[in-house]
Amino acid sequence: xxxxxxxxxxxxxxxxxxxxSSSAQTTHVVGDSLGWLVPPGGEVAYRTWAASRxxxxxxxxxxxxxxxxxxxxxxxxxxxxxxxxxxxxxMYTNGPATITLTTAGEHHFICTFNRHCDLGQKxxxxxxxxxxxxxxxxxxxxxxxxxxxxPSPAVxxxxxxxxxxxxxxxxPATxxxxxxGLGWLVPPGGxxxxxxxxxxxxFMVGDIxxxxxxxxxxxxxxxxxxxxxxxxxxTTTITxxxxxxxxxxxxxxxxxxxxxxxxxxxxxGQKxxxxxTAAGSTATPPSGSAPAPSSAxxxxxxSSTTPPPRSSGxxxxxxxxxxxQPPVTAxxxxxxxxxxFAGAALPFTFLxxxxxxxxN
Numbered sequence: 001x002x003x004x005x006x007x008x009x010x011x012x013x014x015x016x017x018x019x020x021s022s023s024a025q026t027t028h029v030v031g032d033s034l035g036w037l038v039p040p041g042g043e044v045a046y047r048t049w050a051a052s053r054x055x056x057x058x059x060x061x062x063x064x065x066x067x068x069x070x071x072x073x074x075x076x077x078x079x080x081x082x083x084x085x086x087x088x089x090x091m092y093t094n095g096p097a098t099i100t101l102t103t104a105g106e107h108h109f110i111c112t113f114n115r116h117c118d119l120g121q122k123x124x125x126x127x128x129x130x131x132x133x134x135x136x137x138x139x140x141x142x143x144x145x146x147x148x149x150x151p152s153p154a155v156x157x158x159x160x161x162x163x164x165x166x167x168x169x170x171x172p173a174t175x176x177x178x179x180x181g182l183g184w185l186v187p188p189g190g191x192x193x194x195x196x197x198x199x200x201x202x203f204m205v206g207d208i209x210x211x212x213x214x215x216x217x218x219x220x221x222x223x224x225x226x227x228x229x230x231x232x233x234x235t236t237t238i239t240x241x242x243x244x245x246x247x248x249x250x251x252x253x254x255x256x257x258x259x260x261x262x263x264x265x266x267x268x269g270q271k272x273x274x275x276x277t278a279a280g281s282t283a284t285p286p287s288g289s290a291p292a293p294s295s296a297x298x299x300x301x302x303s304s305t306t307p308p309p310r311s312s313g314x315x316x317x318x319x320x321x322x323x324x325q326p327p328v329t330a331x332x333x334x335x336x337x338x339x340x341f342a343g344a345a346l347p348f349t350f351l352x353x354x355x356x357x358x359x360n
Contacts, residue, residue: 025060028059030046030061030109037065038116039119040190040269041193043120043122044182044197048180048199049196050124052200052201055101056130057103057128058130059101059127060099061098062097065097071092071097072110072111073088074089077108080122080124083110091112104129105127106127107124109124110122170204175207176201176207176209176210178211184211184270194270194271194272195273197272203274205250205251205253205277205278205279206279208250211248213245218244219262220240221236221238221258221261223258227257228273233261250276254275255273256275258272258273259272
């Protein structure tokens with residue numbers, strides 16, 4: 001009997017370990033729709049892509065490239081900086097290449113084809129250790145029963161005043177340098193460079209855009225969606241900014257569009273579209289509006305159909321029975337990702353085997 005209990009205890013430990021290790025993994029497609037190639041505008045495309053993501057041990061990188069034209073190699077920091085592919089840590093020559101991040105710290109990837117790394121086909125990321133999922137919140141205990149006392153006459157209660165909602169937190173204004181190190185110019189490869197730069201950035205009302213360009217060679221002007229799509233500024237009434245650096249404060253929420261008005265510059269990709277959200281604010285209720293009284297606060301009027309009390313003697317007061325609310329159970333915290341059915345069934349298979357062994 002003692003041996004069977006040891007088996008059950010062992011299976012329980014295995015079950016706990018498997019449940020604890022079933023943390024969610026995230027798959028990151030490097031460059032998203034851009035893929036893994038020589039990026040337009042240089043390495044800023046992959047640096048911008050990585051800056052908007054969090055990488056954790058157990059996550060997966062997917063490099064989408066054409067086999068025979070590109071590859072993916074993990075290298076040291078020194079080799080990454082110098083684009084030296086002579087001693088890679090690991091090499092992947094068939095696309096798409098799937099790489100699981102197994103250690104925390106900095107990881108560096110390049111393409112080893114001639115000059116691809118020098119032209120910006122390189123990626124550096126920082127991987128953090130696996131985060132511990134938050135412990136489930138304990139269920140709210142049921143309220144302690146109050147001692148029985150002689151009920152006192154019901155006194156109408158005054159509803160509490162409506163609490164004024166606290167204003168939503170808002171962050172300070174942020175300055176964004178358009179294109180970062182690329183600046184504001186005709187990007188090699190077309191508009192994908194500025195699309196990649198803008199992706200995932202939280203632009204808000206009050207933020208500032210800075211356009212760095214060469215005076216006399218470029219300018220910047222905000223246009224409508226139609227003018228942005230057609231690269232036609234013949235209908236705009238806004239004067240372009242011709243002096244760099246051009247600082248533009250975002251004063252309204254919604255979509256904003258910017259182009260360079262120099263000949264063919266917009267058609268070749270010198271254009272930027274962003275979405276701006278409103279800063280955190282809370283609507284103020286209309287002045288003079290009082291909160292509606294609670295229906296439970298005012299005792300209901302006596303019904304006209306209720307018979308009068310008998311006069312033969314005083315009627316003993318019937319104590320009111322306080323209503324007992326069912327205990328409120330806090331919902332479990334949301335999981336980061338839904339586990340697969342196979343992964344969820346495996347721990348319970350071990351447990352069922354242990355129980356069967358115990359009772360045979």
